Structures are given as structure tokens and as C-alpha cells.
Amino acid sequence: MRRTLTSLARSLPPARGFCTSTSEKIVASVLFERLPVVIPKIDPVVYAFQEFSFRWRQQYRRKYPDEIFKRSEERGKGDYQIDYVPAPRVTEADKNNDRRSLQRALDRRLYLLLFGTTYGAPDGKPVWHFPEKVYGSEETLRKCAESALESVIGDLSHTYFVGNAPFAHMVIQPTENVPDLPSFKRFFFKSQVIATNKYDIGKCTDHVWVTKDELVEYFPEQAELLNKMIIG
Template sequence: MLRSFVRGLTCSEPKNAQPWGSLIRQSRRDFVKTTKEKGKGKGAAIDQEPSSEFSGPEGEKIVACVALERLPLIVPPPAPEVLAFRNFSSAWNDQYRRHYPKEFIDVLSSSNQREANSAELVFEPAPRITEADKANDRKSLQRALDRRLFLIVQGYPLGYSKEKLIWHFPERIYKNEETMRLCAESVLVPTVAKEDDVYFVGNAPCGHFIESLADPKSKSPITYKRFFFRSQLLGKVRYKAWNYKDYAWVTKEELLEYFEMDLSAYMKQMLVDDLRVIY
């Protein structure tokens, strides 16, 4: 008798039962209707979809800046303490090194023959100091071969008056791109010959700098948020395609000479230092 009662509970359905999908749709319609009735007097437009275009706060502009760098071409010299340890280790190992008699060594072996031939060759490494270093040619990429070089341009940055030329990173104002990374990539479109000539390090910016500037026309203050993206040069650069007055490839220390005090202090912390070889 108990089994028949339980079977009746599991198999029977109420006469007014509705599928779950219809119940959810009905509750959703009731919720939207109630919400619209509450927001009629307040001018709320809840059922409108958001616009796909970017619309920032009034008096604020977002700028994408690109810090294009040329990586070191040669291995930087070791740190002084590392060099001192190498010399000490070599001198310490020499006093315990065994010297075998010549009759124990097979002169006709291939390895010994190669060593004898290599001893006769005179190898002269290429100079670390190039002609561009001696002339201090900051437009050349053949200088500071063991350092990172950053590209800066001379022109009129966004938000500044056109009365004076200012050194800055290549930049572009953010409009309605899907991401800030795409906006940063468009900055170097007229600069590089191919897309593979530049490699962007990550999708996120490496830093941002906020400054309030007066509008040249209305004199009202506008906040400029500059987001810096790191990129590395892998190919060639087309300098003739630019709208800038001048350009330069400088190291981190030289870069601080071109920027203002506040921005120079920030760049000193944001940009990566050249790491010395520690092995």
C-alpha cells in the first residue's frame, strides 16, 4: 500500500502545471514590466542596448603611446664583481691543474691537431665602440650595441600648444577601437614596412601617466591619460612616412634629457634597465 502511494506521487502531475521555460519567460516579462512602470517618471531607458562606440567622461581623453625599443645586439660586459670572481676562480684552478707529459698525448689525434691549428689563428673581435658612438649620432641604430635604444620623436603632443616642438613617444588618441592594443598598433602603421617588423610585448600597457592640460581654444582643463605600450623593433623603419619634425634613438639615461622633470622621473621607474651578465 505504501509503495502504491509513493508511485502515485512520482507519476501524477498537477493539472495546471507549465513547463519551466514558459514559467521563466513569464517571470521575466513581469519583472521587465514592473521595472518600466517604476522608471517612467525618472526618464530611465532600461530596455535600450548600450552603444558600441567609446564615450569617456567629459573633459577626459585617453591616449595610446608606443615605446619602441631596439634590443641589445651584443652581450653586455659583466659586472665588476662577476669579472673579479672569474679571475679568482681561474687562478685558483690553475694551481691544481695537472700537466701531462707530451709523450702521453697523441700528437696525431684530430682534437690536438685542431687545437694546434686554432692556436696559429689570430682572432680579432669587432669593436664594441662604433663610429656612430664616436660621433654621438643619435639617429643611428649602430650605437650603444649592448644597450636598449628607445625611439622618441619631436613634434606636437596631444594637448600641448603648437608654439614649441616637444620630444615624446609616438602616440594616437583612442577613439572606438576594440582594445587599447589595437590603437597602439595603429600608431606604428605608417612607421614600419610590415606587421612583423614590430613585436608588442603583451596586451596590457606597461604604465600610464595622467596630466591635466588646458585646451588651446576654450582654455578649459582636460585630463589626458597616456598609456604606454612596449614594443620591440624586429625589422626596418620608414622615417619618411612620418609627420614628425625629428627623431632620435636614445638610451634610458639619454631619454631623461629630452623629457620634462615629472615625466623623466616616471620614465626612470617605468622603463626596464639593462641587465648585466651575471653568469
């Protein structure tokens, strides 16, 4: 005997809702990074191998008559001359250790940190944190992350969010040292700097652009998590 759609719908288990406590907050946090501007220096071991490979190939390379090299040297000769001076890899911001500037550590990834009040800060005191916002009435969690970053830099035209889903999360719970700390979950989204080297950072007391190694200095208790979720 055929079962009607109504009876079939009644027999199905109820749809699962979003599993979280009504009192537990969800925070969307943005890992805002600037990709390397220049090619990183070659590791000494890699450089030594490339030098060895070049010399090895030179032993067995095909030898051409000297006349061919003379003809190639005569090509393209003229009265013009191009003076090319490459830009320095070490900038003034590197020399002065100016962490508020994007013009530093050009061969490394930089990450934006803010100093100010945020959800879950002990006693409401300002702390170092990523751009973040408590999830409220936004359509998606990514929309919440976009709103958090927009409130800091004012415009998202020079940003690119990598994916629609968070790439990492952490659970914050009260500890013996901070028993009044609220319990909440922080989900991390990744966004990247696009076609600019300066932002007007607001909604904070201070800000820094730091490398992965420097980032651990600000969050020593979360060093293991940061090392796993961030590419150096």
C-alpha cells in the first residue's frame, strides 16, 4: 500500500537545528593577512644544491663554435643604456621596527592585530585581538566576519575573503585565573590585502602588522593553535 507524502513526512525524524547553547555566544574573527611582496630568500641548502646542479650540467653541456657566440654578442648593440637599481629588501619600517606599517617584512606574511576592548576580554580591559564581532542577526557567519573587518578598515574594496566557511575555530571557557570569563566559540575566517599598502585602521587604541613568529609573542598561550592554522 502506498504511503502518502503526509504520512511519510510524519515518519521522518525532525530536522536538526543549530546545536549550541542559547547563552553561548559565537564570535566571527578575521585573520587579515598581507601576502609576501618579494620572493623570499633561497635557503642556503637549496642554493648550494642549485649551484652544484649548474656546475654538473656545465660539464656535459653541448659546446658550440665560438663564431656562434660572437654573432649573438653583436645582436642588439646600440647607443642606449638602462640603469636598473632594484628596490631594497630592507625598508625604513624594518630598520625602525615600525610594526604599524605594511612596508616591512616584505618577504613574509603579515597579520593585523588590534589593541582594544573585545568580547570576552577579562574585566573589559583592552587586549590584543583579531578583528572580530559577535554573531547576531547576519545572514551567515561570513557576513558577520565581513562586518567585523569593515568596521575596522572602513571599506572592503581592497580585501579578498578566502572561502565562505571558517578555516579554524577555538572554544573559550572559564579558567582558574579568570573564572568570570564567558564561554563562547570563536570561528576564524581568512581575508587578504589586495592592491594597497596602507589602511586607515579605526575602532581600536593601537594596531600592528606582525609576522607569524611575532604573532606568537602576543598570544603565547595559543601558540600551538596558531602554529597549526597559520602558514609561515
